[in-house]
Amino acid sequence: MNISVVIPLLNEQDSLKELHDWIAKVMQSNHFSYEIIFIDDGSTDNSWQVISDLNTQNDTVKGIRFLKNFGKSQALHAGFKKAQGDVVITMDADLQDSPDEIPELYNMIVNDGYDLVSGWKKKRYDSIIAKNLPSKLFNWAARRTSGVKLHDFNCGLKAYKNLVVKNVDVHGEMHRYIPVLSKNAGFTKIGEKVVQHQARKYGETKFGMNRFIHGFLDLITIWFISRFGRQPMHLFGALGVIMFMIGFGFSIYLGIDKLYLNTTGRLITERPQFYIALSTMIIGTQFFVAGFLGEIILRTKRNKERYLIKDELNF
Template sequence: MNISVVIPLLNEEDSLKELHDWIVSVMQSNSFSYEILFIDDGSTDNSWQVISQLVERNSNVKSIRFLKNFGKSQALHAGFAQAKGDVVITMDADLQDNPDEIPALFKMITQDQYELVSGWKKKRYDSVISKNIPSKLFNWAARRTSGVKLHDFNCGLKAYSNVVVKHIEVYGEMHRYIPVLAKNAGFIKIGEKIVKHQPRKYGHTKFGMNRFINGFLDLITIWFISRFGKRPMHLFGALGVIMFIIGFGFAFYLGLDKLFFNPTGRLITERPQFYIALATMIIGSQLFIAGFLGELILRTKSQQKRYYIKEALNLEAKA
């Protein structure tokens, strides 16, 4: 199996047949062995019916249907678990990602020896105010925080070596940061390719401005996990020590001042420094407890299912 194309989707009934035919045309013209994996993330339109028809027409088409909408990251996780291709291509189902880019992406993985190649929609057909400007700010922050030098982290059109998708854990809303997850897992040969962005032909976007707010929050999360995910005590313990030093410093000052310099002055409990010392030492203790709890959770956590599959076509479903 040369290529697996993983396509997460939500309510894209109008575009699926055209996208399928376009991908098949590209695969046949390049003599690729392929499979197409549609991951229906709880669509409420006729998307599943269209996919079922495509499966009957083409034995290379496979699909998973979620019980409800669990999110794009979960859809990609399910697709990655099933992908058998040496190269795994992801793209959105709205026809804004161009399947004609697949051969060049395939070459960058197989010949240029990249482990991951991310598309860069340099020229976009989205709204400048609602998407382009926030996207540029988001990508700038992601570059500075992660150290991964990509222009477009959120581009759905990406190519992976099979070993990458089998060794990264995509969860929550972390699909935006798959290159960062790959880097943290040890895959450092990450490339970028300018790809053609197409105007939306059917339906409407499923993402609003809130995705950028969530994206920045997820960026903080992935920074924390990549730095301290394996040893949370390193962060909370260090902050606890700082707070203890501050609190002990104020307490030591108050003790010296009362004993040697101002024994008849105000009571220690009447001075604001006493409450600063008390508060910082309590906060320091709480930070230490948070670090210990983090270490305990890390060592006792159990794997929980993050999505539930309702149906699968032409493959054995795995949750």
């Protein structure tokens, strides 16, 4: 199979039929073998019924329905797990991503040898204050901390080699950082393509300031995991050594001062250096324990799905 199109969605009943017909037209005109995987992330409208009807009309349509809303990352994870195509395309269900971009994205993966190609919505039709400015700030911070030189990390329109989606763990709200996760996994040939962005035709955006804040918190998490995720002792052990040595140094100073220099008869517990030494040595020990616990967790962790599937179609 040439292409798997993975489409996470939440309450997009009005756009699904139009999006399906558009994708099918592009696939047929380019003679691609394909599958369309819709992941219904706990919609409360008739999205699942629309997907069921599309499956009846076209057996290339497949569906996954979550028991409740678990988030876009979990939806992508479920879709990636089922995808069979040599190239996996992701796009949003709101018709803001154009299926006409699929052939060129496919060629960049197959012919140009990219592991991942990310779309760049150079000209946007979103609200400047609500989305454009926060997005620019977010992308700037992501470039500086990750070293991945993309203009639009959060663009839903991306293309991947099948091997990439099978080996990158997407969870929490990490979908916007899949290029960074891919780089950390060893898939370093990452490209970018300017793609057409269209104004939302139906419904309303799911973007809010909470997603903007969560995005930056996730960016810090990604930075930490990429630097110390495999060996947490390298961070916590180093901090533990520094803190413990500071405390130990103050302890030696207090001992020497008490034995040889103290002419006033002050008790050690009456001196502020005593509490500095005690606190830093305790904190240093706690950092060491945190590092050991992190190493133990890494060696004993078990993978567990972070979502519950209610229904599946055509799998």
